[in-house]
Amino acid sequence: MISRRQFSLLAVGIGLTLAAPASAADFELIQPGKLLVATQGTFAPFSMRGPDGELDGLEIRVVKEIARRLKLEYTPVITQFDAALVGLLSGQYDMTSVSMDITAARQKQVTFADGWLASGAMILTRKTTGIRTGDDLKGKNVGAVAASTFGKIAEQSGATLKSYKAEVDAVQDLVNDNLDAVVTDAVAANYAIKARKLPLVTGEGTLSQVQKGFAIQKGKPNLTKAINGALADMIADGTYARLTTDLIGFDPHPKEPIRSEL
Known part of the structure; x- marks a missing residue:
């Protein structure tokens, strides 16, 4: 038998427990307190090395x-794009942040957090090639990152595809006249020309309209919801716009994000 005062204190304690934020363990993490994130480190302006x-x-x-808001330690895991999903599914990290398009095929394998960036596929080429549209890619030697949607678009356009582990290598081959064009992300294409002052041009418009997503292993609803909540708060308070605009000159958040399938 407990006293009325003891009962009141117990009730308050329960209330505080229910109202408290989820612990690191509740996020279904591989390592408590750490958010292990797969990234490339070679795909500017998404992931790169600063000065x-x-x-x-x-x-x-x-x-x-996102990690800061969830009170977790951001822990990057460097990997190649074509190995990112394999590593995620085998439990090597909690999520991927590689510049990955949300597609129906990938949604069957993993859960995506809400779409965080809107973009599309774009042609990158030299001024002298005359390549401007998807139709112009037919019969051309075109580079793209292995396992990306960009390579599929190039092949569907009738190009001879050469796959690369890193986009920077494909662009270098293009500059060196070893390719006729590269199909890559529109944000990355424009950033490459402006930031690296490359002697290249983009095609006319985009070849697709896509949204990028952070991939999470299926069966981790708490982690997915926590990431979505932190991302939504960032957008609402202007932090997302500040962080991205400072780098590329505009806010790339989708007007209508693709929502997580939970």
Whole structure:
């Protein structure tokens, strides 16, 4: 038998427990207190090395802020794009932040957090090639990152595809006249020309309209909901716009994000 005062204190304690934020364990993490995130580190402006050698980029800034808001330690795991989903499904990290398009096929394998960036596929080429549209890719030697949607678009356009582990290598081959064009992300294409002052041009418009998503292993609803909540708060208070606009000059958040399938 407990006294009325003891009961009141117990009730308050229960209320505080229910109102408290979820612990690291509740996020279904591989390592308590840490958010293990797969990234490339070679795909500017999404993930790259800054002048000080530290990771920077759109995805790095956004996920670091998500981790901070969830009171977790952001822990990057460097991987190649074509190995990102394999590593996720085998439990090597909690999520991916590689510049991954949300597609129906991928949604069968993983859960995506709400779409965090709107973009599309774009042609990157030299001024002298005359390549401007998807139709112009037919019969051309075109580079794209392995396992990306960009390679599929190039092949569907009738191009001879050469796959690369890193987009920077494909762009370098293009500059060196070893390719006729590269199909890549529109944000990345424009950033490459402006930031790196490359002697390249983009095609006319985009070849697709896509949204990028952070991939999470299926069966982790708490982690997915926590990431979505932190992302929504960032957008609402202007932090997302500040972090991204500072790097690329505009806010790339989708007007109508693709929502998580939970």
